[in-house]
Amino acid sequence: MSAREIYLILRARSAVFVVERSCVYLDADGHDETALHVFAVEDMSLPMPVMAYARIQLGDSEDPEVLIDRVLTSPERRGDGTAEMLMERVLQAIAERWPACAVRVTAPVGLRAFYERFGFRKSEGPFLDHGTAFIVVTRRPRESVRHERTGLALVNTYELL
Template identity: 30%
Template structure:
């Protein structure tokens, strides 16, 4: 499947963009999940809106919440959860599921967060049936399950993997081979000296 991505602030969204975002969020999170809740919140104004397009039509979406606007601290064992960026409202329209689009959206959103927010950890509030999917991207649960709008959720965090400098000691096999090469080289030189005398 061929698709393109765009990312926009709320002010950069056209009225048509906003209509399609809200329509798709309502379709997936309210109608499909049979969950009446207030999808539109004040966070939309301060989020970055990440849109997957196919032939200019919205087929997937997520929003990126900057650390200063992330209010995701309840239900978590990580006290600093609110001081990191977050990814939310991740969706793929039903007819486009099963081709890896959700993974592509998340990978692009993660890369964007890493670049924009100084490689800090990233938070999500995941519906529990998606735990394995988010774990496959490196997120780890960090708290108890909780109900949000009647659906079971868990907070998860993607931590930055720290590069560890490991000294590479010579393995026993390498040491033995090095010793044997040294013995052969010395034997060769000794043989040459013997032949020259």
Template identity: 35%
Template sequence: MPHWKWKTFPELTLDELYGLLALRQEVFVVEQRSIYQDADGYDRGSHHLLGTTGTPEAPILAAYLRVLPPGLKYPEVSFGRVVTAPSARRQGQGRVLVEKGLAFIEEHYPRTPIRIGAQDYLRGFYESFGFRAVGDVYDEDGIPHVDMFR
């Protein structure tokens, strides 16, 4: 099971920042073959959840997401860059990751609407957390997405 920790951007160590950027690029850019600007300007104002395995001396980033406060990207609170390392998949960590993200949002932004731009193939996954799709499917960086609200 990963060790979970929340950090603001200034609290991230250089190794943690490098690790999360590397994991996001490994999955979203290389594996999913989506050419896009990952460093989108939202990381500095976001809260970052890191799920690490390994030892404290040599942690391995297994799962990650970021929470964007209301007004940073959307009027609503949001979360994104939800990613599990290939080596940590099929262990339920994606569900745990989203549960922890939603708990953080409820604690820090209670009763605030949540908006996400989800990859369309994950629609059912996010619906299991109470999200509903709004609007049509759209292309974002070569991958079908849909806006979802909760």
């Protein structure tokens, strides 16, 4: 990624997580260098062009699932399908790189239905973090997902073999 892309991603993450959600934490946590970053931008000359973003990390021996975190949609793009398109692309990237791995997301309780549309199921929680109730949702490998709005099945390529 370019220095500008990294800056704009960090700016978007700060705007949503630190400013909007009032979560004070060190965002530059040392995981960005080895993570896969999936994001959508509009005009890169704008001060806030990142419309959606997610960070993907491969787990370790203790937590082998692929972790999706730092998921955000800019306030201007909420409710217009941008979040769904982001999640479809994230799951496609995971299926291409780590098809046999389960996927885990820690999400606000209010987003449970959103993640369930993509085959995730609650596996932990709820618990409080920074005053917000969260759950952990997990998606097993080899699961096809039917997109609610389009009705199209999103089938990972390894399922067709």
